[in-house]
Amino acid sequence: MIRYQLVCKCEHQFESWFRSGDDYDHQQKEDLLWCPACGSSKVCKALMAPNVKTGRNEPQAPQNLTADIDQQKFQDELRTMRDQVTQTSEYVGDNFTSVARKMHYGDEPERKIYGEAKLKDVKDLNEEGITVLPLPSLPEDKN
Template sequence: MKVLDLQCALGHSFEGWFGSQADYDTQRAGGLVTCPVCNDSEITKMLSAPRLNLGHGAAPEPTPGQGTPAAGAASAAGGLPGRAADTSSAAQALPDVSPEVLQEMQAAMMKVVRQVMANTEDVGSQFAEEARKIHYGEREERNIRGQATREETEALLDEGIDVMALPVPENLKGTLQ
């Protein structure tokens, strides 16, 4: 198993696990390698020390000077804590934020999105209609998510119905693993 450090055009860093370099090249050429945060398929392989996942043994200890995010922080793709990721593009957009903090922010955002996805019912394009029915007591109260236009969202807010826009990466909209 080959573990690669990858980055999208927007600077989101993540890990990809592939059977070989040829598997990575084939999947990338087919548009199957996408950013877990923004679903961008313009992916570059970052310079990193090779690491093979052989499925046994303990994870290596971080070397001195290697970035070590707070305990429990990991890359959005489920990477191991303590692996520093290159977030140069994101760092340019937020020059006062360290790469470690950017990685922690990305992981925290993905955790929130996954929690929302796991604890809400997807009502799709019927979101505005379903939110009104719940608000006015026509349907049982439950947590829902879906799509609404800007106009529908503004109308819901004008009616006193609390809604919040949450950008969800395309690859999280399917079944959660």
């Protein structure tokens, strides 16, 4: 596994792991890489400061450090936002679409809910004037 520092066209920096340099080339060419900050797939390798031990006490590549912190902060903000929703809303699981619709038409008492819905259902709801916001997904969701 190798880790590359990547940068998108808006100059957001982030890190990603690859099986090999070829794996990176492939993903870059197929637009499989995207920026977690803005979603852009215009992503390329950032220039890396060489990690050479000089024996002197030099600070290590400060721009990479900043990117790490921003990335962490970004994910913390997403997590906080999501926790607020999940703690103040009722989980309705797969029934999300039908419950949201019933609330809209007055068949169920209005309350905050969250759950799972297919993209198509979300589009249908939006067309009926029911606003649905996606919850951000976090890296640990993919475990």
